[in-house]
Amino acid sequence: xxxxxxxxxxxxxxxxxxxxxxxxxxxxxxxxxxxxxxxxxxxxxxxxxxxxxxxxxxxxxxxxxxxxxxxxxxxxxxxxxxxxxxxxxxxxxxxxxxxxxxxxxxxxxxxxxxxxxxxxxxxxxxxxxxxxxxxxxxxxxxxxxxxxxxxxxxxxxxxxxxxxxxxxxxxxxxxxxxxxxxxxxxxxxxxxxxxxxxxxxxxxxxxxxxxxxxxxxxxxxxxxxxxxxxxxxxxxxxxxxxxxxxxxxxxxxxxxxxxxxxxxxxxxxxxxxxxxxxxxxxxxxxxxxxxxxxxxxxxxxxxxxxxxxxxxxxxxxxxxxxxxxxxxxxxxxxxxxxxxxxxxxxxxxxxxxxxxxxxxxxxxxxxxxxxxxxxxxxxxxxxxxxxxxxxxxxxxxxxxxxxxxxxxxxxxxxxxxxxxxxxxxxxxxxxxxxxxxxxxxxxxxxxxxxxxxxxxxxxxxxxxxxxxxxxxxxxxxxxxxxxxxxxxxxxxxxxxxxxxxxxxxxxxxxxxxxxxxxxxxxxxxxxxxxxxxxxxxxxxxxxxxxxxx
Numbered sequence: 001x002x003x004x005x006x007x008x009x010x011x012x013x014x015x016x017x018x019x020x021x022x023x024x025x026x027x028x029x030x031x032x033x034x035x036x037x038x039x040x041x042x043x044x045x046x047x048x049x050x051x052x053x054x055x056x057x058x059x060x061x062x063x064x065x066x067x068x069x070x071x072x073x074x075x076x077x078x079x080x081x082x083x084x085x086x087x088x089x090x091x092x093x094x095x096x097x098x099x100x101x102x103x104x105x106x107x108x109x110x111x112x113x114x115x116x117x118x119x120x121x122x123x124x125x126x127x128x129x130x131x132x133x134x135x136x137x138x139x140x141x142x143x144x145x146x147x148x149x150x151x152x153x154x155x156x157x158x159x160x161x162x163x164x165x166x167x168x169x170x171x172x173x174x175x176x177x178x179x180x181x182x183x184x185x186x187x188x189x190x191x192x193x194x195x196x197x198x199x200x201x202x203x204x205x206x207x208x209x210x211x212x213x214x215x216x217x218x219x220x221x222x223x224x225x226x227x228x229x230x231x232x233x234x235x236x237x238x239x240x241x242x243x244x245x246x247x248x249x250x251x252x253x254x255x256x257x258x259x260x261x262x263x264x265x266x267x268x269x270x271x272x273x274x275x276x277x278x279x280x281x282x283x284x285x286x287x288x289x290x291x292x293x294x295x296x297x298x299x300x301x302x303x304x305x306x307x308x309x310x311x312x313x314x315x316x317x318x319x320x321x322x323x324x325x326x327x328x329x330x331x332x333x334x335x336x337x338x339x340x341x342x343x344x345x346x347x348x349x350x351x352x353x354x355x356x357x358x359x360x361x362x363x364x365x366x367x368x369x370x371x372x373x374x375x376x377x378x379x380x381x382x383x384x385x386x387x388x389x390x391x392x393x394x395x396x397x398x399x400x401x402x403x404x405x406x407x408x409x410x411x412x413x414x415x416x417x418x419x420x421x422x423x424x425x426x427x428x429x430x431x432x433x434x435x436x437x438x439x440x441x442x443x444x445x446x447x448x449x450x451x452x453x454x455x456x457x458x459x460x461x462x463x464x465x466x467x468x469x470x471x472x473x474x475x476x477x478x479x480x481x482x483x484x485x486x487x488x489x490x491x492x493x494x495x496x497x498x499x500x501x502x503x504x505x506x507x508x509x510x511x512x513x514x515x516x517x518x519x520x521x522x523x524x525x526x527x528x529x530x531x532x533x534x535x536x537x538x539x540x541x542x543x544x545x546x547x548x549x
Contacts (some may be wrong), residue, residue: 024049025217026057027231034277036349037265042239044269047234052080052222061232064214065270072235075218079228083219103203110199111138111273117192120185127181134175138168149237165200190284239267243278243407244366245424249394249414249437254376257394261369263350264409268361275355282405348402372400381436382445390443390484394435399426412437442478443526447471447488450535465541472534476526484524490538492518497546502538521524 030048050059070087077498098142103312215230263280267273350369358365392414398404403426410424412435419438425432474484490502508520526532540549 009254025060025356026052027060027062030061030230030232032062032271032273032276034279035273036279036281037239037241037267038281038283040240041235041237042267042269043235044234044273046230048230049227050230052220052223052226054222056083056219058220059220059230061216061218061230062213063271064216064232065236066214067238067270068214068234068236069179072218074233075216076231077218077220077228078231079226080220080222083221085219086217087215088215106199106203110196113195115193117189117196120189120192124182124185127185129173129176131182134171134178137171138175142168142301152256152378155489173496184448192294200472211518236267236269239265241265242409243405245407245410247410247412247424247435247437248416249376249378249392249412251378251415252465255376255394257376257396258373259372259404261372263367263369265356265358265365265367267358269361272360273356273358275357278352278356280367282403291305341545374399379441379485380440382432382443382474382484382486383488384445384447384474384486385488388445389439389441390445390474390482392437392440394437394484395432396435397432398429401429403428414438440478440482442476442477443482444473444477446473448473464544464546465539466548467540468536468538470536470538472536473531474507474524474526475531476528479528481525481527483521483527484532486522486524487513487535488520488536489518490520490536493540498540498542498548500538500540502536504537505535543548 026047028050030046033042033047034045036043053130061474071218073085073087075082075085114163122220179488218230220228221227226243241263244262244264246259246262248258250258265278306450352367356365356367366453374396376396378392378394379391380390382390404424406424406426409421411421412419422436425433448471450471451467459524470488472486472488477481491500493500504520505521509523510521513519513521524532540548
């Protein structure tokens with residue numbers, strides 16, 4: 001059992017107060033009223049008002065979630081003096097019935113459905129008894145007709161036979177009627193069973209909170225009778241929110257991207273959040289809050305190690321016994337390993353004007369945030385090394401004063417038509433970003449290797465050498481021109497012995513694009529029905545006896 005207690009100093013006057021000032025324990029009805037949800041975790045606040053008689057009282061909040069950490073509970077009391085706070089999450093005393101009217105109605109509906117099903121089962125049981133009674137009567141009459149103790153008088157036998165026949169017929173009719181009733185009642189029972197299941201589901205939907213609860217007891221002193229306001233805040237770990245984006249690209253003479261921002265909220269805190277005032281925050285309270293520490297970088301210089309003379313195996317075995325133990329290796333001071341906190345940037349909060357409800361472990365609530373517009377430069381990106389078509393791109397700058405949060409719940413639209421879903425990386429204020437909006441089927445790519453001559457096969461020269469020629473084709477089969485950023489690569493070397501020369505026609509617009517060695521980019525314009533071509537030639541040579549990797 002976890003237990004936490006806050007015990008402020010009690011004045012002497014309070015200790016000497018008359019015993020009549022001590023009142024009974026008061027149960028405080030409370031529920032979550034405000035919630036701040038973080039990317040991981042949430043801060044829940046309950047506020048309740050209670051009328052206190054003069055004196056010292058125990059105020060009991062019996063229904064906090066089971067897994068609340070007592071060290072992360074904050075209590076404020078206005079209108080009375082808070083004396084102590086105690087926390088119990090095991091062995092709870094029985095509490096009052098605090099069902100809401102909706103829960104009470106759902107319980108009544110379930111009870112009515114179960115009662116109707118029970119009454120129907122009673123009718124089925126009576127019909128089954130009738131069938132059994134009719135069968136017992138028929139069995140008795142059959143046994144009577146075959147008995148050896150029958151009278152020998154013909155008239156008496158005739159009357160007995162008539163009676164057996166009549167009663168057997170009546171028993172058969174009763175059994176048939178009962179069986180018919182059972183079939184009808186069993187069909188009706190299916191409906192009554194569904195009624196019970198529906199009523200149970202309706203009740204379960206209202207009772208999503210965990211049954212195990214935490215009891216919080218506040219000891220407070222009121223100098224005079226009046227109202228006091230209790231505010232209890234606590235952190236829960238099993239809650240989270242994530243951005244949900246719709247990125248809508250509108251093309252035309254001037255292109256733009258509208259970012260519709262929303263949020264997906266889920267929680268498994270053990271209690272329902274009903275009509276709470278909700279705020280979403282981008283800060284992560286459980287993340288790193290202190291900067292790292294720099295330690296001294298201690299360096300040493302030593303004499304270079306002397307080369308050891310080679311010896312054969314026998315000499316090595318003979319000298320092993322005479323070898324001195326190795327000198328101890330100087331200890332090297334290393335920086336301690338530290339966890340790396342991945343932070344999203346400056347904190348932003350979103351407060352909602354309307355109440356929000358999120359059931360425990362049941363709801364995935366989507367909330368609309370806002371819409372932000374950006375000017376966009378639309379172009380095509382072609383990577384023929386991996387793709388057969390080019391892709392539509394929109395280059396835009398985050399002109400807001402806040403970071404656009406990353407999410408894996410982003411959907412792209414082009415002129416109102418959805419083109420796909422993707423992961424959206426965070427974008428800092430002022431940062432330029434390229435966003436893909438699906439393939440352009442009318443921009444076809446083709447990459448053809450024209451030749452490959454290898455010198456070690458005796459085709460070019462005495463030294464090892466490779467010559468490659470590649471042609472890249474971009475065909476525009478559509479009705480509009482496209483500005484295309486074409487990407488390809490040439491091999492690079494960091495060894496003097498491996499010589500690499502290359503040429504391109506036309507020359508690339510950018511070499512070593514974004515500081516990636518050997519990555520080339522051409523900025524081209526391809527007219528409708530036209531085709532653009534790029535030719536790459538690469539020569540690689542290296543000394544004899546070496547292998548190219």
